[in-house]
Amino acid sequence: MTTHYRQLTQGQRYQIEAGLSAAESQASIAKRVGVHPSTISREVRRNSTQNIYKAVSAAHESDARRAGARKFCKPATWLSHHLPVWLKHGMSPE
Template sequence: MRPYTQLTPEQRYQIQALLKMGHPYQEIVQVVGVHKSTLSREVRWNQGRHSYRPQPAHRFMLFR
């Protein structure tokens, strides 16, 4: 089992940009270098009304 690492702010912004451009999850996980379940959870936990929000996601991570 790999050690747990949190996403960096850069990875979060990269995810946001790729989602906005309409890239599928399979493509995003290859570019960002995370597991598909990590991406799915990250987007689900940090979904705003209409899109993924990296700024609040990073702030929440700092307080966990």
């Protein structure tokens, strides 16, 4: 079973900002937004500047991290076909 992750939307970030401004707990914000409380904690920790969370700057920070992330590279189909055979015969991919 694979886990599918979703990025927070801009609307969810605005809800987080509003909740924090109203001194709501992270657990109640999480329940309202529909995510796990650790998601709120992580979002606030990663995207706060000088202990202030702003939805717009949080989106920019998140976009910058995603742009710098390594891209998934799917191996060539011929390689995925031949590699198990080579390994079975004791050949190393090095």
